Amino acid sequence: MLILKTLVVVSHPKINDSQTQQFLLQGAKLQDVTWHHVEELKEIDVEKEQALLMENDRIIFQFPLYWYAAPAGLKDWEDQVLTRNFVYGDGDDNLSDKEFGIVVSTGMPLKEFQRGGSENVTIDEIMAPYFAIAQRGKMKILPVFTIAQFQYLNEQKQMRLLIDYQRYLTQTYPDSLTNRQEWFEREFADRFKNFDGTNCTECETVLDTFIQRKEDINQLKSTIGLIKQGEDE
Amino acid sequence: MLILKTLVVVSHPKINDSQTQQFLLQGAKLQDVTWHHVEELKEIDVEKEQALLMENDRIIFQFPLYWYAAPAGLKDWEDQVLTRNFVYGDGDDNLSDKEFGIVVSTGMPLKEFQRGGSENVTIDEIMAPYFAIAQRGKMKILPVFTIAQFQYLNEQKQMRLLIDYQRYLTQTYPDSLTNRQEWFEREFADRFKNFDGTNCTECETVLDTFIQRKEDINQLKSTIGLIKQGEDE
Known part of the structure; x- marks a missing residue:
């Protein structure tokens, strides 16, 4: 059987203090995936990063929601690594047919992300810039994996979340x-x-x-x- | 007559090389507005930045479109300056009733930003995270001011653009x-x-x-x- 290669591009400025990210890391370690924390990179080697993207079949952006987007660290990585030519220029479609997923965590209840909720906007709506990148790269978009209020989950729900997360990393799409x-x-x-x-x-x-x-x-x-x-x- | 105070929060990593930004700067100089280039700040003094926001009535984010969002510099500024308490926590609505605008420039023709266009997404859709911030701050949202393919505009169109831009900075809303x-x-x-x-x-x-x-x-x-x-x- 063909084994899917997954790259998890993680962005969190204080990852060691993040309960959610540490929990997810434990889950990811049990799977054969590449955990790639962008804030830890001393400098961004564009060619190396691009090679990493090309080696993998499923690319996941994972981050906490800061002002309705990823932390600045991921944007900096995007701005440097995703050169126009690499993504869609000059007929090079280096990302085409790869899968693109998002794992996003938020301290707000999920029910607030809809019209009438205190956020009054959906998760899918605020993820529009990432979907647009994936579309430009002719990637296959996976449904967003949202983790809401991790700190309030009981142990059983956390375990369930961990399995769902692991499936998101490596299970064949669709679900x-x-x-x-x-x-x-x-x-x-x-x-x-x-x-x-x-x-x-x-x-x-x-x-x-x-x-x-x-x-x-x-x-x-x-x-x-x-x-x-x-x-x- | 009450004079509107406008703050232009500009983000561009290489602003001196940007024809568009230099052109807009000339227009902004003729208006009584505060031009605030975030990449030039040696460090972000959160209290000073928050005071600047509070002093102004109209806050404009101005940037080139990099992967369907502002450059990383603006996100870094947002992540640091816009503390939850400042924007909506604990009953402090420090931004409420201020006006929020976006001046975004793109090298793509405007017609590509619609279904069926090569971007297949609208400018308004990709600006969702910024609108969500403004909404959280109970700000009044102004229509986005989009500058498409500045380098292809003839002199007359550039002059027209400059006046429209100046109106966007200081004219009473609505238009x-x-x-x-x-x-x-x-x-x-x-x-x-x-x-x-x-x-x-x-x-x-x-x-x-x-x-x-x-x-x-x-x-x-x-x-x-x-x-x-x-x-x-």
């Missing part, structure tokens, strides 16, 4: 049932591999249940298919 | 016929004052014509008013 199944199966397999021969009865039970459920679903699907076929005839 | 008239009259008066007693027959002719036209318009208006009144009765 269909089949692609989810495939992602979870691969994850289970990886986890077993990492157990290094140690017995883990619980893990095996989880995997068995998972496979059983998957078979149930496939059977249901073919049953529905047969019923539909009957109706069509 | 109605009455407010235009008032602005031009004030400008003429200022110019005469600056001639310092020297004769300028041409100027007097222009002013006479202008006043005559204004009177004609007022007479037309009252005639139309009378006709309408007649219809309503």
Whole structure:
């Protein structure tokens, strides 16, 4: 199977103080992705950054929402790295067909990002400049992954978030049932591999249940298919 | 008459090389406005910047469009100066009822900023983050002043642009016929004052014509008013 290469371009001026970013970093470490924190770069080597973008299939901008956009650090990186020629000039479409995603965190509740909410604007609307870049680069745009009020999530919700985040990093797009199944199966397999021969009865039970459920679903699907076929005839 | 105080927050990393910005600077100099170039600030003194914002009635962000937003310099300024408390926290609405405008220049033709154009997005759409800031600050939003392909404008069009730009800086909002008239009259008066007693027959002719036209318009208006009144009765 072809493995998707993911680059996470992270921007946060005080990343060590950010609970959210540290949490996401733990999740990213369990995935085979490149975590690239722009504020840590001593200087921006344009060619090196461009090569990094070209090596990857999925490019994700990850940042906290500061005044309805990424922190200045990411803009500085964009202004230097994304030269016109690299993105769309002179027939070079170096980013074309790559996937583009955004992971954005905000201290406001998600419900405020709509007409009538205190922000009175949607997340998608304020992300327009990033979508425009992706469009210019002929990239495939993934739905934005928004993390609202991370500090108020209980442990269970945080864990759920972490898995959703990991799927956002590496799961095949679109987020269909089949692609989810495939992602979870691969994850289970990886986890077993990492157990290094140690017995883990619980893990095996989880995997068995998972496979059983998957078979149930496939059977249901073919049953529905047969019923539909009957109706069509 | 109450004089509007205007602050132009300009962002351009190489302002001396920018024909457009140098041209606009000449126009701004003829108006009584504060030209504030953020990249020239050695360090950002938050309190001083906030005081500057509070002193002014109309705040304009002026920049070239770099990846569908202002250059990183303005974002850095925003991230530091616009503290939450200053803009909307704790009941302090330090920007409320001030006017907010944007002067943006682009090397692309304006017609590309629409669906089907090569940018496939409107200027208003990509300005969403700035409008959201203004809205948060309870500011009055002025229509964006867009300068497209300045380098291709002939001299006459450049002069027209310069006057429109000056009006954007200091004319009473909205851009109605009455407010235009008032602005031009004030400008003429200022110019005469600056001639310092020297004769300028041409100027007097222009002013006479202008006043005559204004009177004609007022007479037309009252005639139309009378006709309408007649219809309503």
